[in-house]
Amino acid sequence: MGDESLTKGKEPVEMLKSGQLLSIGGGNNAGLIIQKPFFAEFVSHGAAIGGLFDLQCVTVYTLGEVQITVPADKTERQAAFQQRIADIEAMQHLCQADSPLERGVAILQHLCDQFDPYQVESVPNDVLAKLVGVLPSTIASAWTYIQSQSQEPLESCIAQQTVPAA
Numbered sequence: 001m002g003d004e005s006l007t008k009g010k011e012p013v014e015m016l017k018s019g020q021l022l023s024i025g026g027g028n029n030a031g032l033i034i035q036k037p038f039f040a041e042f043v044s045h046g047a048a049i050g051g052l053f054d055l056q057c058v059t060v061y062t063l064g065e066v067q068i069t070v071p072a073d074k075t076e077r078q079a080a081f082q083q084r085i086a087d088i089e090a091m092q093h094l095c096q097a098d099s100p101l102e103r104g105v106a107i108l109q110h111l112c113d114q115f116d117p118y119q120v121e122s123v124p125n126d127v128l129a130k131l132v133g134v135l136p137s138t139i140a141s142a143w144t145y146i147q148s149q150s151q152e153p154l155e156s157c158i159a160q161q162t163v164p165a166a
Contacts, residue, residue: 012060015068021051023080026067029114033127035059040130042111044087048080061123063115095132103132104142 030045036056071077094106111120125136
């Protein structure tokens with residue numbers, strides 16, 4: 001990867017708004033939720049961030065052990081762009097459900113499959129809601145639904161659930 005010293009000492013929002021193309025490193029369990037004025041995006045390990053993508057970034061939430069890197073060459077930039085597209089397509093797939101509760105449960109399961117459920121729970125419901133176009137109260141209901149499906153603690157959100165259509 002490229003020179004990491006370019007990103008040292010800068011706040012994540014400042015880095016994303018700089019216009020410089022960056023990518024997410026740090027292993028397979030690394031991702032960001034990038035909040036923009038009217039929506040949010042989930043971006044996983046290897047994906048492009050910054051550049052023209054995130055100039056309107058308002059807040060950044062890290063999941064896992066995130067390292068911000070600079071793609072060193074054309075091949076790394078292309079791979080980062082492809083991963084960003086794959087992340088967008090994954091979110092689009094989660095948004096296919098007609099029921100807001102289904103979308104809320106789907107995003108929580110998607111994130112809990114990849115990250116510590118307690119870390120996912122630390123992200124505000126209004127930000128999680130912006131990922132799939134639902135109300136924050138729907139995300140709260142989705143957490144309740146997931147936890148009610150098993151009598152275990154929060155780790156139960158890792159298990160795949162099927163939500164009845166509302």
